[in-house]
Amino acid sequence: MLEIKNLHASVDNKEILKGINLVVKPGEVHAIMGPNGAGKSTLASVVAGKDEFEVTKGEVLLEGQDLADDAPEERAHKGIFLSFQYPVEIPGVTVTNFMKTAINESRKARGQEDMPANEMLKMIKEKAELLEIDRKFLSRSLNEGFSGGEKKRNEIFQMAMLEPKVAILDETDSGLDIDALRIVAGGVNKLRSKDNAVVVITHYQRLLDYIVPDFVHVLYDGKIVKSGDASLALELEEKGYDWIKQEMAL
Amino acid sequence: MELKDKLVNAFMAFENQVDLDHPVHDVRSAAIKVFENRGFPNKKMEAWKYTSLKSLEKLDFSIFPKEAATLEYKDVKKYFLHEVDTYKIVFVDGVYSSFLSETTHQGIDVCLMSAALTKDMYKPIIEAYFNKVASKEENLTALNTAFSREGAYIRIPKNTQATKPIEIIHFATGREQALLLQPRNLVVVEENAEVQILERHQSLSENAVFTNAVTEIFAAKSAMVDFYKVQNDNSTASLVDNTYIDQHSQSVVTLHTFSFGGKMTRNNLNFYQNGEHIDSTMKGVTIIGDGQHVDHHTLVHHIQPNCESHQDYKGIYDGNSTGVFNGKIMVDRLAQKTNAFQQNNNLLISNKSSINTKPQLEIFADDVKCSHGCTIGQLDHDALFYLQSRGIGKKEAQALLMYAFANNVLESVRIPELKKRVNALIAEKLGVNLGFEL
Numbered sequence: 160m161l162e163i164k165n166l167h168a169s170v171d172n173k174e175i176l177k178g179i180n181l182v183v184k185p186g187e188v189h190a191i192m193g194p195n196g197a198g199k200s201t202l203a204s205v206v207a208g209k210d211e212f213e214v215t216k217g218e219v220l221l222e223g224q225d226l227a228d229d230a231p232e233e234r235a236h237k238g239i240f241l242s243f244q245y246p247v248e249i250p251g252v253t254v255t256n257f258m259k260t261a262i263n264e265s266r267k268a269r270g271q272e273d274m275p276a277n278e279m280l281k282m283i284k285e286k287a288e289l290l291e292i293d294r295k296f297l298s299r300s301l302n303e304g305f306s307g308g309e310k311k312r313n314e315i316f317q318m319a320m321l322e323p324k325v326a327i328l329d330e331t332d333s334g335l336d337i338d339a340l341r342i343v344a345g346g347v348n349k350l351r352s353k354d355n356a357v358v359v360i361t362h363y364q365r366l367l368d369y370i371v372p373d374f375v376h377v378l379y380d381g382k383i384v385k386s387g388d389a390s391l392a393l394e395l396e397e398k399g400y401d402w403i404k405q406e407m408a409l
Numbered sequence: 410m411e412l413k414d415k416l417v418n419a420f421m422a423f424e425n426q427v428d429l430d431h432p433v434h435d436v437r438s439a440a441i442k443v444f445e446n447r448g449f450p451n452k453k454m455e456a457w458k459y460t461s462l463k464s465l466e467k468l469d470f471s472i473f474p475k476e477a478a479t480l481e482y483k484d485v486k487k488y489f490l491h492e493v494d495t496y497k498i499v500f501v502d503g504v505y506s507s508f509l510s511e512t513t514h515q516g517i518d519v520c521l522m523s524a525a526l527t528k529d530m531y532k533p534i535i536e537a538y539f540n541k542v543a544s545k546e547e548n549l550t551a552l553n554t555a556f557s558r559e560g561a562y563i564r565i566p567k568n569t570q571a572t573k574p575i576e577i578i579h580f581a582t583g584r585e586q587a588l589l590l591q592p593r594n595l596v597v598v599e600e601n602a603e604v605q606i607l608e609r610h611q612s613l614s615e616n617a618v619f620t621n622a623v624t625e626i627f628a629a630k631s632a633m634v635d636f637y638k639v640q641n642d643n644s645t646a647s648l649v650d651n652t653y654i655d656q657h658s659q660s661v662v663t664l665h666t667f668s669f670g671g672k673m674t675r676n677n678l679n680f681y682q683n684g685e686h687i688d689s690t691m692k693g694v695t696i697i698g699d700g701q702h703v704d705h706h707t708l709v710h711h712i713q714p715n716c717e718s719h720q721d722y723k724g725i726y727d728g729n730s731t732g733v734f735n736g737k738i739m740v741d742r743l744a745q746k747t748n749a750f751q752q753n754n755n756l757l758i759s760n761k762s763s764i765n766t767k768p769q770l771e772i773f774a775d776d777v778k779c780s781h782g783c784t785i786g787q788l789d790h791d792a793l794f795y796l797q798s799r800g801i802g803k804k805e806a807q808a809l810l811m812y813a814f815a816n817n818v819l820e821s822v823r824i825p826e827l828k829k830r831v832n833a834l835i836a837e838k839l840g841v842n843l844g845f846e847l
Binding site: 204207208209210211230231232234235236239240241243245246247249250251252257260261262264265268317321 | 789790791792794795796797798799800801802803805806809810812813816817819
């Protein structure tokens with residue numbers, strides 16, 4: 160579904176990603192872990208198409224199709240979703256109106272008519288319940304004055320609305336208390352299917368107790384240096400990253 | 410003939426049309442002398458460094474329209490806040506239109522300056538308030554005073570609340586090749602009285618219009634005045650809008666200026682705090698593009714202690730548009746415990762647009778809180794990426810961010826229909842259909 164081949168990316172001529180290879184198949188959950196500065200968030204941004212980063216080598220394919228020339232919105236239309244570590248506040252635009260705009264823009268790009276208002280409302284209600292989001296919350300300005308937990312829950316709500324093929328969750332667990340973490344992870348699990356895939360970027364094992372990954376990858380200095388199953392995350396939690404450095408002679 | 414000479418000569422003709430024995434005429438005569446001495450403001454004056462009237466001075470303006478023009482309501486309905494019931498004072502080419510207006514004398518006076526300046530019953534009010542807070546020296550204010558004859562006259566007596574908003578609309582029909590308009594408004598809001606006023610200038614043709622307006626507002630003790638200026642005129646209309654506000658103890662005056670249209674717009678907004686516990690609020694949204702210029706000059710004079718002033722101006726400049734913000738705050742030695750806040754944020758959307766922004770603080774008291782800030786920037790790239798990553802196209806995402814940028818200025822708009830209208834105007838100015846009503 161998502162295939163990353165020998166991906167190199169730089170910002171201001173400084174190479175951050177130094178040859179990433181990753182294959183994510185439908186129905187799978189992959190976790191990417193690694194120390195600060197390893198390039199985890201950069202990888203997420205590059206896949207989503209942030210133009211601040213320059214892809215110098217390699218490619219990102221979605222269902223076999225190269226995304227190199229696609230703007231972020233075009234990637235979104237094709238089914239890439241990025242849950243932001245720091246969602247942006249948009250005063251004066253409600254969550255509901257923002258979602259309407261986002262969904263109808265995607266539909267327009269696919270040559271579809273706007274979603275009928277009643278259908279939209281039904282969907283919003285359904286997905287809001289999935290994430291235990293209060294109706295009042297939907298008429299608040301997007302992310303403005305939201306707590307850390309509300310912002311993350313709202314990100315997953317957007318994911319639920321947009322129904323992406325590949326969802327990348329960038330440190331969705333940071334700033335969450337245990338109850339919020341359970342709700343957010345529960346939401347992600349309910350959205351999983353055999354037709355979509357999830358890439359979870361995290362520092363900590365605790366999110367992976369709830370969203371159990373099929374594969375765990377360790378990103379270090381712009382490369383995936385080790386891959387394994389869910390037990391690798393537990394090992395990392397216990398031992399930290401130093402043993403990998405030693406093992407890999409890094 | 411230069412416009413200045415033409416105006417000075419026209420004053421003699423004007424004198425044949427008004428009552429020379431009325432005390433107001435002495436005020437006019439003094440004012441024309443000031444204008445004759447000073448002429449139009451020019452770029453050598455610090456306050457007019459970035460705004461030029463030169464191209465306007467070259468036009469051959471009609472100073473007195475030859476005949477009254479008429480307008481059908483259906484043709485101009487959209488310029489009214491027609492969704493709600495309002496009082497209306499409407500002028501067509503500077504002449505009062507009784508047909509389009511809805512005035513009143515029931516409990517409050519919503520009527521005409523021409524009546525107030527001639528009828529005996531208004532004499533005490535005119536003597537007490539006319540040309541009292543307005544500058545006697547400023548060039549264009551003096552010019553307006555010299556020719557003051559028509560405009561809106563509003564008086565809200567003690568302990569009275571105007572039950573509906575008052576709309577003042579000045580239409581220009583384009584029957585003249587180039588038209589000079591000089592409306593003169595007087596608003597007297599007495600102790601513990603309340604009023605909401607909305608004013609707009611609207612040209613209906615491509616012929617040039619130059620409006621030099623003066624509004625005097627008097628807010629007595631505990632009075633509340635909510636004033637909205639909608640500046641969305643067409644691209645051949647220019648406006649110098651001089652507003653002078655005299656506030657007394659515990660009064661609250663809020664003034665919003667929405668500048669979207671027009672060729673050249675200059676707002677001279679002057680607040681004088683003549684009492685304690687006064688609140689003065691100025692808010693502005695400016696969104697302009699190619700060929701447009703908007704200049705906001707504000708003054709808040711803190712004369713007495715324990716008063717507040719708040720200024721929040723947002724500007725979005727596209728094309729080769731130019732903007733000016735000059736915010737002067739004066740705090741007298743007596744005005745201890747003043748709390749003065751000023752903010753001016755600007756977005757430059759094109760690399761040909763420019764803004765000159767200057768806070769100007771003169772503080773002579775030692776126990777005050779005065780803060781000011783101005784920013785000039787572009788749209789936040791991270792925010793743009795966030796919206797795009799949700800499938801929103803770049804142009805729409807930019808518009809959404811610009812809307813969000815300007816939005817908080819609208820929060821204090823207390824007429825919901827007006828807020829809706831301004832929202833729609835902003836979306837229209839930003840050139841996108843956002844898919845929902847903002």
